[in-house]
Amino acid sequence: MQLTDLTDAEVDAIFHALADRTRRDIMARVVQREQSLTELAESYAMSFTAVQKHVVVLERASLVHKRRDGRRQLVRADRERLQRAQALLDEYERLWRHRADQISSILTEPPLEGDAI
Numbered sequence: 001m002q003l004t005d006l007t008d009a010e011v012d013a014i015f016h017a018l019a020d021r022t023r024r025d026i027m028a029r030v031v032q033r034e035q036s037l038t039e040l041a042e043s044y045a046m047s048f049t050a051v052q053k054h055v056v057v058l059e060r061a062s063l064v065h066k067r068r069d070g071r072r073q074l075v076r077a078d079r080e081r082l083q084r085a086q087a088l089l090d091e092y093e094r095l096w097r098h099r100a101d102q103i104s105s106i107l108t109e110p111p112l113e114g115d116a117i
Contacts (some may be wrong), residue, residue, distance in 0.1 A: 012084050017061035034076040
């Protein structure tokens, strides 16, 4: 079942990227403003290389983009992709709320005559 115009591979990449706490934090930082990889690495108790690997995962999911500014690598959020990811999550929320409503209505129906309780 396809909920958005994202392919299954794109959806998998987005969920994989956002499944990690550090990557979600990186996203929160670069949504606020573009940051260099060095700035990002200084925010975490891990190596520069580890932070760079997290950014690569976000980049593969097209949630961020990197660009060079001299010797610096700047990371910025792809707001359009984030909006598409949000639309996907909204669709899942609608789907599950609908299913929960259906279950609730079944559970509140009076039993049919002759049904054992």
